[in-house]
Amino acid sequence: VQHIRVNTPSTPSEVFVGPGVLERAGSLMLAALSAGDQAPPRQAALLVDSGVPQDVVDGLRASLDQAGVRTTSAKFTTSERSKTLEGLEPMLDALLRAKLERHEPVVALGGGILGDMAGFAAASYRRGVPWINCPTTLLSMVDASVGGKTGVNLRGSDAVLKKNMLGAFWQPAAVLVDPRVLASLPARLMRCGLAECVKHGMLSATPGIEDPMLGAWISEHVGDLLAHDEAALSELIARNISVKARVVERDEREESAASDSGRALLNLGHTFGHAIEPMPGLSLPGKLAHPGAESLQHGEAVALGMVAAAACSVELGLAHPSLCEHLEQTLVSIGLPTKVAGLPATPVVVEAMSHDKKVASGKLRLILPIGRGVCRVIVDAPSKAVAAGIDAIRA
Ligand SMILES: NC(=O)c1ccc[n+]([C@@H]2O[C@H](COP(=O)([O-])OP(=O)(O)OC[C@H]3O[C@@H](n4cnc5c(N)ncnc54)[C@H](O)[C@@H]3O)[C@@H](O)[C@H]2O)c1
Numbered sequence: 001v002q003h004i005r006v007n008t009p010s011t012p013s014e015v016f017v018g019p020g021v022l023e024r025a026g027s028l029m030l031a032a033l034s035a036g037d038q039a040p041p042r043q044a045a046l047l048v049d050s051g052v053p054q055d056v057v058d059g060l061r062a063s064l065d066q067a068g069v070r071t072t073s074a075k076f077t078t079s080e081r082s083k084t085l086e087g088l089e090p091m092l093d094a095l096l097r098a099k100l101e102r103h104e105p106v107v108a109l110g111g112g113i114l115g116d117m118a119g120f121a122a123a124s125y126r127r128g129v130p131w132i133n134c135p136t137t138l139l140s141m142v143d144a145s146v147g148g149k150t151g152v153n154l155r156g157s158d159a160v161l162k163k164n165m166l167g168a169f170w171q172p173a174a175v176l177v178d179p180r181v182l183a184s185l186p187a188r189l190m191r192c193g194l195a196e197c198v199k200h201g202m203l204s205a206t207p208g209i210e211d212p213m214l215g216a217w218i219s220e221h222v223g224d225l226l227a228h229d230e231a232a233l234s235e236l237i238a239r240n241i242s243v244k245a246r247v248v249e250r251d252e253r254e255e256s257a258a259s260d261s262g263r264a265l266l267n268l269g270h271t272f273g274h275a276i277e278p279m280p281g282l283s284l285p286g287k288l289a290h291p292g293a294e295s296l297q298h299g300e301a302v303a304l305g306m307v308a309a310a311a312c313s314v315e316l317g318l319a320h321p322s323l324c325e326h327l328e329q330t331l332v333s334i335g336l337p338t339k340v341a342g343l344p345a346t347p348v349v350v351e352a353m354s355h356d357k358k359v360a361s362g363k364l365r366l367i368l369p370i371g372r373g374v375c376r377v378i379v380d381a382p383s384k385a386v387a388a389g390i391d392a393i394r395a
Helices: 021-033 054-066 085-097 112-127 138-144 179-184 187-201 214-226 230-250 263-267 270-276 298-315 321-334 346-353 383-392
Strands: 002-006 013-017 043-049 070-076 106-110 131-135 149-155 161-169 174-177 365-371 374-379
Touching: 002 230, 013 021, 013 230, 021 054, 021 131, 021 174, 043 054, 043 085, 043 112, 054 070, 054 106, 070 085, 085 112, 085 149, 106 112, 112 131, 112 138, 112 149, 112 161, 131 138, 138 179, 138 187, 138 230, 174 230, 179 230, 187 214, 187 230, 187 298, 187 321, 214 230, 214 321, 230 263, 263 365, 263 374, 270 298, 270 346, 270 365, 298 321, 298 365, 298 383, 321 365, 346 383
Parallel strands: 013 174, 043 070, 043 106, 106 131, 131 174
Antiparallel strands: 002 013, 149 161, 365 374
16 A cells, blocks of 8 residues: 655645555544544544445445444435535535534545535535545546545526536545546546546656656556556556645645646646537547547546647647657547547637636636646747647547
């Protein structure tokens, strides 16, 4: 089992990664919660994603039981539409019914939606109880599980859902990551999680992160990772969590204005990606087409967004064309898209990008790769370069 400490200024998180970690959840959780002179909790509220196989839920409960922690559990079927204040109420009610006291934890077992909501429930209930995050999708393991961003989407009076508009920074006391739970994850979601790993690889040579070979390692091990090799998955997850940890430790609340560090770097591929993700009428070309299913998953939009960002960077003369080619090769080997059909005219895409949360004083802030493992925040990039980025992903 690998141990990573996330030294965020507010509260540190203890992360444990390895096969079988969930079977040891009880003792790992008690160790993380017993800092200081706090009495160990005697009970926990377990909030479970209905997509998680029952044997995983039972194993976690048994481990908590063995450690002398009684659990009250509740199951939730999650979606972006129910990741709202209304959707949060039944979770808060579960904490109320468990009569959870101030020092007793919420334990989240599920994907990124369940984790974001359970973390926000923990941040709000009695003005904050501890929480333990047990992520069960690759994306939630490598990305959402650390950094303490919790929250829900907010429905405006125009009925439009504003993604993650409401929330709190609330660090989990412990994050328990067991790669074995990925056995049941659909292949498309595995590939989407790998998109965020590729993203981390593109900024992992940033000073202070110091894992410059992460991108190359991912390219070399795509086969093992997609075949669920336990050792490869454990290494992937631990290295990616470390990248994210090093970034958020220095800029917990995403306040840094630095162009070469700071939490904003993690937004690589997301300004282009978020703009196209909800667009109607898009389809992936060739073997990647998913007729009938949602046209673009988040990880697929991020993959396309990274290609657009790399092409934009090449157009600006900030990166060598080989950087873009190498990125595309990696994405193709994973089974992620580099092109999409049905994109509207460029000005429509640019307009959608301007709604990005990261727009500051009306100026677009793009994260652009400038070399292997190195990115920069570029404010107000010339529209010709942005257009070149968008054109690069048109099928
Ligand atoms: N807090 C953060 O820093 C952060 C970072 C990135 C993303 N997010 C959020 O994460 C969410 C996306 O997370 P996600 O990609 O995990 O999607 P998700 O939570 O929607 O889960 C995807 C699907 O997988 C199912 N599932 C979960 N674990 C499974 C398992 N082991 N086997 C089979 N099925 C399983 C779920 O029930 C769900 O249907 C978004 O809402 C996003 O905003 C948060």
